[in-house]
Amino acid sequence: MKHTIKECTQCGTEYSYYMSDNMDIDWNLNDDKLCPDCMRIVRKALSKVKKKFEWRDVDASEEITLEELLTKEKSRKESDTFCFTRLYPGLFDMTNGDSSHSRDIPVGKKEYNLTTWDHNPEYMITKSIRWDIKNKKAVDGKEYNKPKTLIDESKQRVYQQWLDSIPKNYDPYPVIPMTEPVGLKMALGLLYNGAGDRDMKQSEKEILAELLENQIKLNVDAGLDPSELEQMRGMRYDEDRQ
Numbered sequence: 712m713k714h715t716i717k718e719c720t721q722c723g724t725e726y727s728y729y730m731s732d733n734m735d736i737d738w739n740l741n742d743d744k745l746c747p748d749c750m751r752i753v754r755k756a757l758s759k760v761k762k763k764f765e766w767r768d769v770d771a772s773e774e775i776t777l778e779e780l781l782t783k784e785k786s787r788k789e790s791d792t793f794c795f796t797r798l799y800p801g802l803f804d805m806t807n808g809d810s811s812h813s814r815d816i817p818v819g820k821k822e823y824n825l826t827t828w829d830h831n832p833e834y835m836i837t838k839s840i841r842w843d844i845k846n847k848k849a850v851d852g853k854e855y856n857k858p859k860t861l862i863d864e865s866k867q868r869v870y871q872q873w874l875d876s877i878p879k880n881y882d883p884y885p886v887i888p889m890t891e892p893v894g895l896k897m898a899l900g901l902l903y904n905g906a907g908d909r910d911m912k913q914s915e916k917e918i919l920a921e922l923l924e925n926q927i928k929l930n931v932d933a934g935l936d937p938s939e940l941e942q943m944r945g946m947r948y949d950e951d952r953q
């Protein structure tokens with residue numbers, strides 16, 4: 712939990728200003744110049760100001776083709792030593808295990824967003840434009856369409872073959888059994904350490920502590936090395952001490 716003590720530039724009160732994420736605080740009131748009380752007044756006043764402009768995703772498939780974007784993406788990956796690409800959370804098709812990928816691809820001074828699937832031939836090409844909310848039109852005065860799903864014909868046949876190859880009752884998310892007792896111990900340890908990076912809620916701590924204690928009991932019977940059990944307990948006690 713990273714924070715520094717700041718002095719409010721308006722009322723002079725000292726307050727904690729937080730810099731790291733994943734905490735249960737009101738981020739709207741976390742400001743590096745104003746204390747939470749003053750920020751509350753600012754936020755309340757600002758809430759009366761209506762938003763005038765925003766970014767909107769629109770269809771860009773008439774400006775650039777899928778082939779052009781894929782070629783550009785490939786050449787970027789091959790030529791740039793550091794190829795930074797902004798990725799977005801993809802979708803996962805629970806019926807067959809197919810995944811979608813959404814990413815920004817710069818072309819000259821423009822930037823497009825392309826969404827494709829590993830197998831599914833559906834794709835979408837969009838770009839972001841500035842939208843004038845009050846006048847209900849694009850700031851550049853041009854007409855745009857909403858993002859639309861298109862079909863990559865070249866993938867169509869392979870996709871059908873791939874679908875046909877999936878066995879009936881296929882489970883893309885199989886439960887992989889962990890080897891006892893090490894697998895579960897590791898999983899719990901990772902869970903506990905991962906959660907320890909942030910300010911855990913008391914309820915989360917209690918649940919994890921209970922899980923850990925239960926697992927320790929089970930592992931005693933399963934013959935786990937006692938020193939490892941101590942280590943597991945240590946994780947919890949270290950956490951409690953902080």
Ligand SMILES: [Zn+2]
Nearest residue numbers: 719722746749
């Ligand atoms: Zn203040």
